[in-house]
Amino acid sequence: MTHVDFAVVGGGIIGCTIARELVLQAPNASVLVLDQDAVGSGASRRSAGLHFPRGATERVRRMSGYSQAWYRALLDADPTLPIHPVPMLVVSDRASAGQVEAAYLDEARMSRVDALPDWLPPLSDGTAAWKGEGCQYADVGALARALARSLRPGTSFRDGVCVTALDRAGNGYELALGTGERVTADAVVLAPGPWLTAPAWRERLAPLGARVKKVVALHIEQPPAAEDGVVVFHDEDAFLLPLHEQRRWLFSYTSQVWDVDPDRLTGSVCASDLAEAREVLLRRAPRLADSARSGRVFCDAYSADREPLVRALDEEGRLVFAGAANGSGYRLAPAIAAEAAHLLRTALQNVSEQGSHP
Ligand SMILES: Cc1cc2nc3c(=O)[nH]c(=O)nc-3n(C[C@H](O)[C@H](O)[C@H](O)COP(=O)(O)OP(=O)(O)OC[C@H]3O[C@@H](n4cnc5c(N)ncnc54)[C@H](O)[C@@H]3O)c2cc1C
Numbered sequence: 001m002t003h004v005d006f007a008v009v010g011g012g013i014i015g016c017t018i019a020r021e022l023v024l025q026a027p028n029a030s031v032l033v034l035d036q037d038a039v040g041s042g043a044s045r046r047s048a049g050l051h052f053p054r055g056a057t058e059r060v061r062r063m064s065g066y067s068q069a070w071y072r073a074l075l076d077a078d079p080t081l082p083i084h085p086v087p088m089l090v091v092s093d094r095a096s097a098g099q100v101e102a103a104y105l106d107e108a109r110m111s112r113v114d115a116l117p118d119w120l121p122p123l124s125d126g127t128a129a130w131k132g133e134g135c136q137y138a139d140v141g142a143l144a145r146a147l148a149r150s151l152r153p154g155t156s157f158r159d160g161v162c163v164t165a166l167d168r169a170g171n172g173y174e175l176a177l178g179t180g181e182r183v184t185a186d187a188v189v190l191a192p193g194p195w196l197t198a199p200a201w202r203e204r205l206a207p208l209g210a211r212v213k214k215v216v217a218l219h220i221e222q223p224p225a226a227e228d229g230v231v232v233f234h235d236e237d238a239f240l241l242p243l244h245e246q247r248r249w250l251f252s253y254t255s256q257v258w259d260v261d262p263d264r265l266t267g268s269v270c271a272s273d274l275a276e277a278r279e280v281l282l283r284r285a286p287r288l289a290d291s292a293r294s295g296r297v298f299c300d301a302y303s304a305d306r307e308p309l310v311r312a313l314d315e316e317g318r319l320v321f322a323g324a325a326n327g328s329g330y331r332l333a334p335a336i337a338a339e340a341a342h343l344l345r346t347a348l349q350n351v352s353e354q355g356s357h358p
Helices: 013-025 042-046 058-077 094-103 140-151 202-208 271-284 286-291 329-343 345-354
Strands: 002-009 031-035 083-085 088-093 127-132 136-138 156-159 163-169 172-177 182-190 211-220 230-233 238-243 248-253 292-302 309-312 319-323
Touching (some): 013 319, 031 182, 042 211, 042 292, 058 083, 058 329, 094 127, 136 140, 182 345, 202 319, 211 271, 286 292, 319 329
Parallel strands (some): 088 230
Antiparallel strands (some): 088 127, 211 248
């Protein structure tokens, strides 16, 4: 039987960021990250990985600002990380201009523009546009793996190992693994991405009311120009991201296919995905509509109020859920990790005062 101070279940961007936060706050803590697949697979592998400095609520704006500074510091410390700053253009209906101005952070330095690039329909009386700063995008799976690499060997990673049961044991929890092994931990963080209904935690998570929605991003087989940045279509909750290194665009739009099972999604684009995406493109970027033919499809966990869920699932704060970030799990991961560590403060204090378990 292995014993650790902290077990983090899920080696996606959220689990890896949480592991990093725990190690920073309690350098002597023993931390074990478990993933049923490879680290950086799951939703993280297929993510468009865009960070934009905005939030629909005060808490999400705060989280967005925190995460933006965190990623900037990470990239400054290691410029080889797969994080790419990119300019931003936001387009909306004129009627939504107030919403846009309220949603973006001061750091975005939004300023109105009166013309769009010539491959977009010109601005009309009914539309408005802004340029802004603070955007970046990442290869999220690769970044999760880079974070994991930076934590080894102090932090243990077990990938390809499924957590099949989770039970109270003494002051902490016992995890049963698919390998037959059992692990006890003083505190456990569940960061399972869209696997909300895994048998080990289904009943514990059900009261949170999170659901799983399909997320689609399509490749547009036209090369962006060197000066092109991300174009955000505010009213459609969609964006065009120039993948300069791939010489094509990525178009992310909001699918409304709910209650999907991550184990049943094949990752393949279907005809209705293309049709929905083309409808938005025909309205906002018609020259690109016919070039959307392939893409990446997966799913993500969504909370009822569209704010990330970071919750203690017991009274002592020894079992914490972190996720349901509503298609924004990359851009908000550092703030989610900080909130999770705050909920685990008693367990963190114990390690600092009493030392780690071997
Ligand atoms: C197509 C697409 C585009 C997106 N675009 C953006 C974007 O532009 N910006 C943005 O911020 N976000 C975006 N997202 C959302 C973002 O990718 C997710 O919110 C984020 O990756 C979630 O990270 P996670 O660590 O919670 O989940 P995951 O990356 O899914 O990691 C969870 C891990 O838990 C593991 N796990 C599950 N069950 C078990 C078990 N029983 N035992 C052990 N391990 C288990 C899984 O194997 C998985 O690796 C996008 C998502 C998709 C699919």
